[in-house]
Amino acid sequence: MPPFKTTYRVSWVDTDAAQVVHFSNYFRIVERAEEEMYTQLGLSFNEIRQKYNFWLPRAEALCKFKAPAKFGDMLEVNLTIGEIMDKAVKYGFTIVNKKSEQLIAEGYVVIVVADKKSGHAINMPKELTEKLETYRNHGSHL
Amino acid sequence: MPPFKTTYRVSWVDTDAAQVVHFSNYFRIVERAEEEMYTQLGLSFNEIRQKYNFWLPRAEALCKFKAPAKFGDMLEVNLTIGEIMDKAVKYGFTIVNKKSEQLIAEGYVVIVVADKKSGHAINMPKELTEKLETYRNHGSHL
Amino acid sequence: MPPFKTTYRVSWVDTDAAQVVHFSNYFRIVERAEEEMYTQLGLSFNEIRQKYNFWLPRAEALCKFKAPAKFGDMLEVNLTIGEIMDKAVKYGFTIVNKKSEQLIAEGYVVIVVADKKSGHAINMPKELTEKLETYRNHGSHL
Amino acid sequence: MPPFKTTYRVSWVDTDAAQVVHFSNYFRIVERAEEEMYTQLGLSFNEIRQKYNFWLPRAEALCKFKAPAKFGDMLEVNLTIGEIMDKAVKYGFTIVNKKSEQLIAEGYVVIVVADKKSGHAINMPKELTEKLETYRNHGSHL
Numbered sequence: 001m002p003p004f005k006t007t008y009r010v011s012w013v014d015t016d017a018a019q020v021v022h023f024s025n026y027f028r029i030v031e032r033a034e035e036e037m038y039t040q041l042g043l044s045f046n047e048i049r050q051k052y053n054f055w056l057p058r059a060e061a062l063c064k065f066k067a068p069a070k071f072g073d074m075l076e077v078n079l080t081i082g083e084i085m086d087k088a089v090k091y092g093f094t095i096v097n098k099k100s101e102q103l104i105a106e107g108y109v110v111i112v113v114a115d116k117k118s119g120h121a122i123n124m125p126k127e128l129t130e131k132l133e134t135y136r137n138h139g140s141h142l
Numbered sequence: 143m144p145p146f147k148t149t150y151r152v153s154w155v156d157t158d159a160a161q162v163v164h165f166s167n168y169f170r171i172v173e174r175a176e177e178e179m180y181t182q183l184g185l186s187f188n189e190i191r192q193k194y195n196f197w198l199p200r201a202e203a204l205c206k207f208k209a210p211a212k213f214g215d216m217l218e219v220n221l222t223i224g225e226i227m228d229k230a231v232k233y234g235f236t237i238v239n240k241k242s243e244q245l246i247a248e249g250y251v252v253i254v255v256a257d258k259k260s261g262h263a264i265n266m267p268k269e270l271t272e273k274l275e276t277y278r279n280h281g282s283h284l
Numbered sequence: 285m286p287p288f289k290t291t292y293r294v295s296w297v298d299t300d301a302a303q304v305v306h307f308s309n310y311f312r313i314v315e316r317a318e319e320e321m322y323t324q325l326g327l328s329f330n331e332i333r334q335k336y337n338f339w340l341p342r343a344e345a346l347c348k349f350k351a352p353a354k355f356g357d358m359l360e361v362n363l364t365i366g367e368i369m370d371k372a373v374k375y376g377f378t379i380v381n382k383k384s385e386q387l388i389a390e391g392y393v394v395i396v397v398a399d400k401k402s403g404h405a406i407n408m409p410k411e412l413t414e415k416l417e418t419y420r421n422h423g424s425h426l
Numbered sequence: 427m428p429p430f431k432t433t434y435r436v437s438w439v440d441t442d443a444a445q446v447v448h449f450s451n452y453f454r455i456v457e458r459a460e461e462e463m464y465t466q467l468g469l470s471f472n473e474i475r476q477k478y479n480f481w482l483p484r485a486e487a488l489c490k491f492k493a494p495a496k497f498g499d500m501l502e503v504n505l506t507i508g509e510i511m512d513k514a515v516k517y518g519f520t521i522v523n524k525k526s527e528q529l530i531a532e533g534y535v536v537i538v539v540a541d542k543k544s545g546h547a548i549n550m551p552k553e554l555t556e557k558l559e560t561y562r563n564h565g566s567h568l
Contacts, residue, residue, distance in 0.1 A: 155458075
């Protein structure tokens with residue numbers, strides 16, 4: 001399966017005094033791509049969160065910063081679902097400069113489904129995992 | 143009355159590609175000072191918000207940016223309570239470079255007390271307004 | 285002239301514990317719209333900044349927060365050029381919930397052209413002011 | 427060697443709609459602690475960066491999010507220098523709730539020394555690595 005793809009234009013506020021995107025912002029750019037993936041899969045997060053009464057906290061996130069991105073750069077963000085576990089999903093990402101095709105950053109994020117009241121991890125609803133299969137890559141080693 | 147005073151050290155993430163603090167971050171630095179003022183006044187925001195079931199949204203914020211602040215600069219933030227209305231409070235702020243004494247930014251913020259359920263403005267609890275009198279400046283024209 | 289219009293989808297990171305967009309983020313959303321306006325006007329900021337060796341710091345920013353925006357909301361951002369002075373430009377903005385058409389926030393931003401070396405305000409290049417006329421509203425009172 | 431220790435009070439802007447600190451902000455809290463460590467070690471970053479003409483980009487960052495932190499929480503941030511390589515340093519961190527002593531987050535950051543002009547990794551100045559030995563833990567396995 002091809003990954004989920006979206007784009008992101010680097011804004012001035014994303015940069016720091018080294019005139020490149022601050023490393024913490026790549027995690028935000030990736031999360032925004034994740035949100036767009038849900039929308040594109042027809043998952044309304046506001047509805048699904050109310051229906052099942054959960055949050056989707058992150059359990060782990062890793063990023064390797066390969067090359068800097070600068071103000072105005074158009075980035076391509078690619079998401080691939082790696083593992084779908086009972087209570088967690090691991091997805092990989094790459095961020096690529098759309099013009100130069102240079103790899104900017106890559107890594108993964110592990111999200112869990114947490115009950116809103118107890119905060120404990122609960123089983124992921126089927127309607128969520130079934131949709132996420134769309135972008136699953138069984139051969140990936142994140 | 144002298145204003146409430148606190149300090150803030152500029153972090154790398156506060157800067158942008160012009161190598162100065164991004165303008166949006168001054169509003170965050172001022173809000174952090176506001177939080178410290180409540181703590182210093184013995185107001186536990188978590189308790190008070192639960193007790194009265196309100197949020198403290200901002201109704202208006204203005205900032206004039208006078209001089210740039212840079213990474214590592216130690217800033218002094220001064221807050222003065224201007225007007226205390228039934229459902230709102232207006233406070234003024236100045237941000238000064240502690241070393242050079244240069245004025246970096248000044249402005250004001252209007253906060254309202256909003257009922258958590260309805261979202262409507264409600265009367266400010268007395269224990270809040272009484273404490274805020276501590277830093278009130280009757281002669282200020284914000 | 286109609287204003288410059290763009291849209292912005294509220295991301296999770298834009299929200300705070302009151303489950304609405306943090307007030308400081310409206311300033312960032314407006315700046316992002318400003319960047320898109322330049323791009324749409326054919327102004328490459330990276331080129332123009334290098335050619336004239338300036339920054340575009342903000343001199344003043346005001347926002348009135350009228351109603352909350354929430355995660356996933358699609359916002360419409362409208363920019364109107366108000367005054368074009370020798371060394372500064374004032375533009376007004378409104379942010380509207382695209383679905384409900386509710387006004388979320390409105391205000392203005394004053395930007396100045398500052399020489400990179402001295403930091404002093406300098407005359408705005410004609411190719412910049414001429415382009416900005418596109419979205420000028422002579423009747424506006426910001 | 428004991429780790430470098432500092433504290434950080436969670437601000438309203440650090441939280442998101444789940445009423446906990448947004449995961450990307452832990453990376454910022456850790457970077458702020460790193461900056462305080464340099465200051466405490468007598469390293470003026472503005473001076474050292476000018477003298478050697480380098481940036482300190484991050485090459486990799488990992489964080490495991492163990493428990494949520496909330497508005498007003500006082501966090502303790504602990505940094506331990508793990509490996510000091512020719513052109514890079516890896517440090518580990520833990521973030522702990524100061525009151526409950528609960529582990530909030532842990533992970534590591536790899537920083538490299540990059541020449542400002544070329545962007546390439548260069549050898550770390552001795553005055554930097556010597557200072558960092560202060561918080562080195564030879565037995566750590568990050």
